[in-house]
Amino acid sequence: MAVNTDKNTYTVTFATLMVIIVGSLLAFLASGLRPRIDENERFEKQQNILYAMGVNQNEGEGSVSFIPTNIVEEEFSKYIKQQLVVVGSEAKEKEESYLIDMKKQLNIIKNGDEAELPLFIGEKDGKKYYIIPMYGKGLWDAIWGFISLDENMVVQGVVFDHKGETPGLGANIKLRYFMDDFVGESVLDGNRYAGIAVVKGNNDPLNNDKEDNEVDALAGATITGNGVTAMIKETLKLYKPYLETIRTK
Amino acid sequence: MALLSKKDANLILDPLADNNPITIQVLGICSALAITAELKASVVMAISVLFVLGVGNVVISLLRNIIPSKIRIIVQLIVVATLVIVVDQVLKAFAYELSKTLAVFVGLIITNCIIMGRFEAFALGNGPWKSFLDGIGNALGYGVILIIVGFFRELLGSGTLFGIPVLGDPIAKTGLYATGYENNGFMIIPPAALIVVGIIIWVQRSRNKALIEEA
Numbered sequence: 001m002a003v004n005t006d007k008n009t010y011t012v013t014f015a016t017l018m019v020i021i022v023g024s025l026l027a028f029l030a031s032g033l034r035p036r037i038d039e040n041e042r043f044e045k046q047q048n049i050l051y052a053m054g055v056n057q058n059e060g061e062g063s064v065s066f067i068p069t070n071i072v073e074e075e076f077s078k079y080i081k082q083q084l085v086v087v088g089s090e091a092k093e094k095e096e097s098y099l100i101d102m103k104k105q106l107n108i109i110k111n112g113d114e115a116e117l118p119l120f121i122g123e124k125d126g127k128k129y130y131i132i133p134m135y136g137k138g139l140w141d142a143i144w145g146f147i148s149l150d151e152n153m154v155v156q157g158v159v160f161d162h163k164g165e166t167p168g169l170g171a172n173i174k175l176r177y178f179m180d181d182f183v184g185e186s187v188l189d190g191n192r193y194a195g196i197a198v199v200k201g202n203n204d205p206l207n208n209d210k211e212d213n214e215v216d217a218l219a220g221a222t223i224t225g226n227g228v229t230a231m232i233k234e235t236l237k238l239y240k241p242y243l244e245t246i247r248t249k
Numbered sequence: 250m251a252l253l254s255k256k257d258a259n260l261i262l263d264p265l266a267d268n269n270p271i272t273i274q275v276l277g278i279c280s281a282l283a284i285t286a287e288l289k290a291s292v293v294m295a296i297s298v299l300f301v302l303g304v305g306n307v308v309i310s311l312l313r314n315i316i317p318s319k320i321r322i323i324v325q326l327i328v329v330a331t332l333v334i335v336v337d338q339v340l341k342a343f344a345y346e347l348s349k350t351l352a353v354f355v356g357l358i359i360t361n362c363i364i365m366g367r368f369e370a371f372a373l374g375n376g377p378w379k380s381f382l383d384g385i386g387n388a389l390g391y392g393v394i395l396i397i398v399g400f401f402r403e404l405l406g407s408g409t410l411f412g413i414p415v416l417g418d419p420i421a422k423t424g425l426y427a428t429g430y431e432n433n434g435f436m437i438i439p440p441a442a443l444i445v446v447g448i449i450i451w452v453q454r455s456r457n458k459a460l461i462e463e464a
Contacts, residue, residue: 011317018324022331029338036342044345063412069345164353168286168403169437171353206420219406220286220437 043069045098046076051159052146053122053129055079064176080131081123085116089241094118102135102144109238117238122148129156130246132239136231139223140164143173143231149187151248154210155196158182160228170224181207181215187232189213193240195233198225253382260382264390270363271394272450273460277363281395282442284357288411291399294354295392299385301332302364306384308332309372316373325368326359333358363391398445406436 004010047066050056055075057065067075083097097118105115122129131148145160158179165171172178185196200217207215217225236243253261270276277298284290308328309316316324337355340348358364367387372380403409408416408426417424419432435441454460 005315005317006319011319014315014317015320015323018327022327026331026334029335033338033342037338040341040345164356166286167284167290167353168407219434 040069042099043072046072048146048159048161049098049120049122049131050075050079052131052148052157053079053124054148054157055122055124058176062176064174064179079122079124080120082121084119084121086119086239086242087114087116089245091119091242102133103142106135119239119242130243132235134231134235136227136234138162138165138173138227139170139221140166143224143227145231147182147232147235149243151246153186153188153193153243153247155182155185155187162224165224166221168220169218170221172218172221173224173228178215178218184210185213185215186211187213187236193233193236193243195229195236197229199229200225257379257382260379261386261389264383264386265393266390266453267457267460269390269394269453270366270387271391271446272453274363274366276366277361277391278443278446280357280361281391281398281446282439284354285395285399285402285442285445286406286437287403287409288396288399290354291392291395293350294357295388295395297336297351297354297358298361298363298391299388300336301329301358302367302384302388303381304384305329305332305364306367306372306380307377309368310375310377310380313373321373322365322369325365328368329364330359363387394446394449397449398442401445402436402441405433406441408432 005014047069050067050072051064056067059065066072080098082093083095084091085094085097085100094116097116098120100116100118102118105117108115118133120131122131127150129148129150131146133144133146135142135144137143141163143160143162143165145158147158148156150156160173160179162171162173165173182196187193187195194213197214198217199214200222204212204214205216264270268274271278271281280294284294305328309325312324312328333355337348337351340351367384371383375383400410403411404415408414408419414424416430417426419426
């Protein structure tokens with residue numbers, strides 16, 4: 001080829017063409033796959049919400065097993081009795097409130113406006129579960145999850161996920177042995193919504209004390225752990241006015 | 250390997266040992282430190298890099314005569330980034346679970362210096378087939394080290410392999426832990442990876458003195 005690749009005009013033309021080609025390829029791909037990706041994300045949310053209220057396919061100890069995607073929609077409508085949005089201490093029903101983006105709501109609150117905070121009431125074997133979405137910051141990027149409480153403000157289940165925590169360290173917040181520790185812990189300290197702290201040097205590594213508002217931290221993941229602590233605390237602060245209305249203890 | 254000529258075979262075999270990207274070329278150290286706390290992550294990363302480097306080297310090699318030299322680094326970056334994003338999007342649509350496991354690695358793959366290093370050093374000057382072999386060879390060499398480091402870090406740091414306990418239960422004190430053995434928490438944090446890589450480099454160079462650089 002007899003093109004002079006050192007010429008400025010050539011360089012600019014090449015760069016322009018490359019940007020156009022790559023840009024349209026990516027745009028085409030992204031918009032083409034969008035519906036499928038959206039559906040996957042919706043199923044994932046349903047799986048997480050159900051997981052937090054103990055509807056999952058966990059067997060023994062070990063790995064996390066969600067309800068399979070092909071039946072999750074059915075199970076979701078079976079167990080989740082009410083989808084609410086909480087404004088102040090008032091809760092009103094709102095269809096498909098599980099699709100509300102918690103991050104956007106937190107931004108609204110940051111700007112001093114009133115946000116609609118989603119909350120779901122699930123029922124299993126006659127017992128009620130109040131499931132609350134959480135959103136916070138880990139070491140590298142966002143962390144989020146769901147926590148389910150009963151009327152005594154005792155944790156019935158949690159599920160965490162993250163965008164980019166370090167594999168083997170912070171990423172372990174989504175493993176069974178970490179999430180299971182929260183179950184049975186009370187988020188109350190007297191009348192205060194203390195949340196549950198992820199602490200190192202815990203005197204209670206087997207997690208027998210369920211009133212200490214503490215679970216054992218993950219080695220090598222201090223900042224992710226602190227992020228989880230802060231996330232739970234902040235979330236409780238937002239939902240406190242409503243939680244006070246359902247609390248029986 | 251009757252399929253490949255001796256020269257071609259060396260393109261794959263050399264990076265596995267005497268021209269290993271991590272221990273000899275000292276490329277890709279950053280990701281080797283970051284994700285080797287567990288074996289599973291090491292394997293996932295090795296496979297991802299294998300794919301990106303194999304395909305990326307071919308693309309760059311095909312474009313090598315028309316890439317303007319002034320902006321070649323940017324062009325290389327765009328090729329890697331595009332490849333990685335395409336894979337990520339396709340996985341998100343068709344294999345959502347897998348895509349979540351890989352999400353963390355996307356950024357690490359784009360910035361992996363082995364990829365840019367091989368584009369620059371090999372693919373820009375060689376044909377597509379040779380570049381493909383070079384990409385596969387280097388990715389395998391990278392993967393081997395990653396897996397060795399991941400193996401030791403997970404075994405000594407957490408007492409597990411692929412998440413399965415192999416030394417007993419550290420809390421209930423069964424298996425090896427009954428004898429007073431403890432997991433070494435230091436192995437979990439990144440500096441431990443540097444030490445393991447250092448030991449590998451030491452072993453390799455003391456077995457093959459030709460690899461030792463003149464001081």
